[in-house]
Amino acid sequence: MFKYFMSIVFCLLIMSFTVNPWDEATSSYIETYKDLAVVEMHRSGIPASITLAQALHESQIGGSDLAVHANNHFGIKCKSYWVGMTYKHKDDDYDSNGNLIKSCFRSYESVVDSYVDHTNFLTQSAHYSELFNYDKTDYFMWAHGLKKCGYATDPNYAHKLIDKIEKYQLYIYDTYSNPLETAK
Numbered sequence: 001m002f003k004y005f006m007s008i009v010f011c012l013l014i015m016s017f018t019v020n021p022w023d024e025a026t027s028s029y030i031e032t033y034k035d036l037a038v039v040e041m042h043r044s045g046i047p048a049s050i051t052l053a054q055a056l057h058e059s060q061i062g063g064s065d066l067a068v069h070a071n072n073h074f075g076i077k078c079k080s081y082w083v084g085m086t087y088k089h090k091d092d093d094y095d096s097n098g099n100l101i102k103s104c105f106r107s108y109e110s111v112v113d114s115y116v117d118h119t120n121f122l123t124q125s126a127h128y129s130e131l132f133n134y135d136k137t138d139y140f141m142w143a144h145g146l147k148k149c150g151y152a153t154d155p156n157y158a159h160k161l162i163d164k165i166e167k168y169q170l171y172i173y174d175t176y177s178n179p180l181e182t183a184k
Contacts, residue, residue, distance in 0.1 A: 048173035
């Protein structure tokens, strides 16, 4: 019995010292950008949980090629009207022969610029206007609405966002006060 008890204690000790780097990186990312997501929510009505989930997913927790080299945390492509900096990266565009080619993505001076442009991209496009009929605390509808409006080609995109929101309890930020107003 004593050996069994000591085995359990030993396993618990090992587990307590083993940190999942994914969760540590995710927690750090959320802590770094949660206030920015909340500020953008108050500016636009886009739930902070949706913004954070999209950023976590699209930027691979800030570690993707786009995030590292272009400060693009949302995977937003250039579009014909984009006049800012650009970054070429292979994604899902093909040439006439069916060969994967580099796509044009927006590039930013800072991550803050990426978050601000994400808000502008959704709010200034008629393509996404139906999203703003949803309450800013209804992350479920927002996630499905983004998929329906064509934000991503992944058929599981909405579910991936919802999973992140629920796993990391990102929905709590949807009711936060604007940190810029409370600082005054």
